[in-house]
Amino acid sequence: MAGVFYGVGVGPGDPELLTVKAIRAIQQADVVIAPKTEKKDESTALTIAQPFLKAGVPIVRLVFPMVFDGETLSEAWENNKNTILELLAAGKKVVFLTLGDPMFYSTYIYIFHLLENCGYPVETIPGVPAFCAMASKLGYPLAEGNDTLSVVPATLTPEQLDRVLARSDNVVLMKVYKNYQKLIETLKRHGLAENAVMVSRCGLEDEQVVRDVTEIGDQTINYLSTILTRRNKA
Incomplete structure (x- = not known):
């Protein structure tokens, strides 16, 4: 029996936001892969999916280093790919858990590209992105009528970010944990700080x-933080 690889989006944090399809894939998994960083033992995605895991299912914790050295990344990702291929060759249904949506700024995208031509079926199951969950919870419409909405990483160059903010009615800023104070000054300059709201670990x-x-000051911003902002309140 041929193995199948599933990339499953578990949403931002609330287990009740998982889709029926995602839950079914998790419950039928022969092996669950929980990505984690070198610095942390826990996997947030695994914690979210925990209520739906079948008893005794093997959990493989693969380390994805948060570094930008090409050689280190290449070796780590190649090792992870080989681990997954061994499971697929054994005929396993392999579920890879990922936060939010698998095709949106996700670690899963790299694995997806590595496995695209591996000879095994790959199925991607979407999840709720954090910014959508935030908007619903806060009663904060992301876009209405002819509004333009930009979803961008705050790690863009200052010039790139200025261009985006100047042309957008509403903005979702991802990866705001880096250079936070400079980011806030940029939002002020574009008239987008007053209506901004940030949610961490949604x-x-x-x-x-x-x-x-x-009013954040110098406190450390959590990695799982996103800012929603717009020019005018609805």
């Missing part, structure tokens, strides 16, 4: 909502 027990993004 849907998880320690979720934090910041309605005045200018």
